[in-house]
Amino acid sequence: MARAARSAPGGAVIGSYDDLAAWLAGRERAELDEPFTYTLGADGVLRLAPRRSEHVACAGGEPVCAAGELGFARGRGEGRWLVAEASNLSTGYCPDVTCWPALAAALDHLGVGRPDAWTYPITFRRCAACGERNIVRDHDFTCALCAAELPRDWNFA
Incomplete structure (x- = not known):
């Protein structure tokens, strides 16, 4: 699977809030209604891809700290994007629920609002x-x- 993933297009690298906003601006309305595939690389890099993307492909076949799905919504006030739904649902990596702190830290670093814990934890x-x-x-x-x-x-x- 990892070999095939290396030849597939990887997920979009999200290195800042502006990267996230620009990537989400390029999505169709129907895509925004569903969560997106994400991976958080062992290097701390967050990558996003459309929902039905393989997590291993999203990560470019590399090891991850966390993987699953993130749903985004506009916050009140300034209308900044925030994470409304977060799960570790990735059958490619099968991450433990204990990977939440790594994802939370990455989202905090990007300045993206988030829930206090998984909204859909998977064991x-x-x-x-x-x-x-x-x-x-x-x-x-x-x-x-x-x-x-x-x-x-x-x-x-």
């Missing part, structure tokens, strides 16, 4: 029995494919 676990990636729902740590018990701790390192 990922890899099944030790069959290797399948799983999303844990309702605290049910059972593999969706083979019904084995999933580890309680994140295991995608």
Whole structure:
């Protein structure tokens, strides 16, 4: 997957609030109604891509600190863009919910308003029995494919 991602166009590099505003200004109205794919590289660089983009492609196949989806809205007053929705939903990277502080710090550095925590936290676990990636729902740590018990701790390192 990483090899294919390196040949796909990467996400837009967002290095400042102005970069974010310019990138969002270039989006169609229908795109703005949905969250966007994001990655936060190990180098601290935030990248954005349309929602149905692969996270590994968005990151250029590089390691990440965080990945998922961000939904943006205009704030009251000056109408600056802010993050209204934030998740770690990335089946390419399966990031742990503990990556929130890294994303929060990156958004703060850019001057982008944000929620205090994930609005949609996702718990990922890899099944030790069959290797399948799983999303844990309702605290049910059972593999969706083979019904084995999933580890309680994140295991995608």
